[in-house]
Amino acid sequence: MTAFIDELLTRYADHLDTRAIVLRQNATAEGVRQMQTHLPRGTWLVAVDANTWEAAGKALAAELDRLGLPWERFDVADAPGQDTPRCDDASIAAYEAALKESGAVAGVAVGSGTINDIVKQACYNNDLFMACVATSPSMNGYTSGIAAVLSEGVKTTVPCRAPRVVVADVDVLAESPYRMICSGLGDLMSKPVSNADWQLSAWLNGTFHSADAMTIIEAGAALLxxxxxxxxxxxxxxVNDLTASLMLSGLAMSVAGSSSPASGGEHLISHFIDMTAIAFDEPHDFHGCQVGVGTLTTAFLYEQLMAMDPADIDVEARVAALKPWEDYAAELQTRFGPLFKAVVKHAEKAYPTPEDLRRRLTTLKEEWSSLREKVGATLRTCHSLEEELLEAKCPVRFAELDVARERAWRAVAHSKDIRNRYTILHLAWELGTLDAWTDRAVDRLYDTQIF
Known part of the structure; x- marks a missing residue:
């Protein structure tokens, strides 16, 4: 698979920022050699926290010192009131300030999702290259050209540059906290439904879809x-195969130019949990663990959709029931409270006009067979996905994420409003079935395993 990844980096060099991925045991020395090739000469600002310094930072520092390469250490601060960092506007600004103060010519992230995203975004903002030393196979963002940033209270993805070099030592990854390994698998298990959402949007809205990116995603899925x-x-x-699949997922996003190949309604559910955790001081879990449960949820919603009789879709009744945007915005204000101002701009872009709604539902009703052909091609059942997550001892219930039942309901029914991306959540709402399907999904997936 390493040869396949190298071939992709060459084939799609015009689309990709990443030039080298070093995935193997004892990866540090070769990783630094690749950094010397693909990062500019000068001081590199190495971002770590206490955990990632111990896991991989010390070894990196020793190799940089052995070769006489100049570097400075930047300790990423924990989020206020937390014992872990957070990728938000303040943490990005802090790293940017350190880049300027140190005169660094490039950044190096030692960590997983949060530290990688902080350094990616800060370096992008300052037109600098960066590299990443992975410390856990916890997410697919190592090779993606986006960063997940909490901005104005909303968890959103913003464009940036992927690392020029990604270094992933299999021994380091395998010894990371097991919940983080679960997170990586949970993130990847979303592909059947995120790809269905991508096809759904392309079919009903004419949005971009990339066959090349799908080929990469399928290669990654085969590794699992x-x-x-x-x-x-x-x-x-x-662990090597899981990590390679994560790297391929990120590359697919870069080839597609968006996170659509790997992120659909299931990710919105996770982002909603993250947002409400921060805004209202509520519990949350690792992103990929939440995505895993969100994947089971959206797979269940697709099963409800596929069981529908298209003859029961009353297009004109649904158009007549569409509220004026101003009335819906008032509902959002009540629903999201202090998050409203950050959410409303995304929700308004996604809110349908009567003409859009009529067109989509008419297409759905008249071309129902295309739903099964185009959208259903990548789907897996909720039960089969659940079995695989259970084999890996991953969480499969909202209760295992420490998310209260009512909050789980809101995460499913309300998360469509936090992002302008068409998913099964949006379609279910347009059909007038989202609340009822959410009731069934939460009954199925809150706290009781059925096998």
Whole structure:
């Protein structure tokens, strides 16, 4: 698979920022050699926290010192009241200030999602290249050209440059906290439904869809065959394959020019949990663990959709029931409270006109067979996805995420408003079925395993 990844980096060089991925045991020395090739000469600002310094930062620093390469350490601060960092406007600004003060010519992130995103976005804002030393196979953002940033209270993705070099030592990854390994698998398990959402949007809205990106996603999915039951043993080959699949997922996003190949309604559910955790001091879990449960939820919603009789869709009744935007915005203000100002601009872009709604639902009703052909091609059942997550001892219920039942309901029914991206959540709302389907989904997925 390493050869396949290298071939992709060459084939899509015009579309990708990443020039080298070093994925193997004892990766540090080769990783630094690649950094020397692909980062400019001068001081590199190495971002760490206490945990990632111990996991991989010390080894990186020793190799940089051995070669006489100049670097400075930047300790990423924990979020206020938390014992972990957060990628938000303040943390990005802090790293930007350190870049300028140190005179650094490039950044190096030592960590996983949060630290990688902070350094990616700050370097992009200052037109600098960066590299990443991965410390956990917890998410697919290592090779993506986007950063997940909490901005004005809303978790959103913003464009940036992917790392020029990604270094992933399999031994380091395999010894990371197991919940983070679960997070990586949960993030990847979303592909059947996120790809269905991508096809749904392309079919009903004419949005861009990339066959090349789908090919990369499918190659990554093939790597996961048989991986789940081996992960609890921290099997090195299984961790290697999981990480390679995550790298491919990020590359697919870069080739597509958006996160659509790997992020749909299931990610909105996770982002909603993150947002409300910060705004209202409520619990949350790792992003990918939340995505895993969100994936089961949206797979269940697709099962409800596929079970519908298209003859029951009353297009004109749904158009007549569409509220004026001003009335819906008033509902959002009540629903989101202090998050309203940050949410409303995204919700307004996604809110349909009567003409848009009529066109979409008419297409859906008249071309129902296309739903099964185009959208259903990548879907898996909720049950089969659940079985695989359970093999890896991953969370499969909202209760396992420490998310209260009422908040889980809101995450499913209300998360469509936080992002302008068409998903099964948006379609279910346009059909007038989202609340009822959410009731069923939460009954199915809140706290009781059925096998």
């Amino acid at each position: 065959e048989g991986v789940a039951p081996k992960l609890p043993r921290r099997d090195r080959q299984a």
